[in-house]
Amino acid sequence: MWATLLHMVSELQRRKTALVFTAMDVDSDGFLEREDFAALTERWTDHRGLAPDSPEAAGLSGIMMGWWKTLLAASDVDRDRKVTVEEVLLVVDRLAADTTPVVATATAMFAAIDADGDGRISAAEYRELIETWNGVPTDTDEVFAELDLDGDGYLSEAEFVELWTEFWAGDDPNAAGTWVFGRFELPLFV
Template identity: 75%
Template sequence: MASELQRRKAAVVFGAMDVDTDGYLTESDFAALARRWTASRGLPPASAQARRLTAIMMGWWETLLAASDDDGDGRVTLEEVLAVVDGLAADTAPVVMTADAMFDAVDEDGDGRISAAEYRQLIETWTGRPTDTDEVFELLDGDGDGHLSGDEFVVLWTEFWAGDDPNAAGTWVFGRFGSPLHPV
């Protein structure tokens, strides 16, 4: 059973992905997120970059749907997401696969690193609002070089999805949120 911290982390991401706020994640939510992401970068919808970002988002949807839609209704509830989270500590391979894809999507300039600006864009795209991410980025950037490498991102992403440690930097990979276990 998911801990309170895991529930809160999953709820934060679920709420951001549930674009139409109907309480379910659906293919249309992920398509809307892809449109928001490409628009935030000023990409024409038919451009190669927009198609790549859309493919990554829709691939994540397909992976999530396959892993969690137990009732086969084409929608995913928070409880279904939490059931998947329960099994991630024993098998992190699915998390690593999505981490690699998300890293590629966030690394806008393709330099193999995520900058503070690219990270801010990720968070603002997910939340749909301007967000101060400087403090969190410093926490995530454990070696202090001003960037997140692919390897660093995989660790952070795995700590977020499969971890239950409020002191792990990856707990905050989607930004700060209130937690009774770790005050903001």
């Protein structure tokens, strides 16, 4: 069944999805589970130096665990409370026709990334996001400059929603949103 449905997902979309899936699969078991999102939340709150019982940590947890619930409801085809990359690709295949779910996720993620609540994402806040996903220090200066569509040194919510939507629903290797989670090797034929 999956092979038939996945033929519509391009190689670029597969690579983008695999990049994020691998980063989010904290225990590297090939599945996204509640525990992976809890570990990412803990990594993020630790990175920010937040006390586990602080309102800020609770806010991050709410956003991340909300994303988990949304992903589980949309992707868990066999209802085993685990999500495979193939199940995520089924959702990606449908996003071009209806970007509503990805826009909602973008708005929530923007709030989580905007650590100081000033209504924009700085280069440092973006770096924190990528390092949280990757779990390692990462140079993001070049990518951030490409993502900053208006060149003002920040990502506005509108810019971020556009970039996030392009990443998940788009199929253009030249679009800035392709790189929202960092650089990766493009497929040979895109």
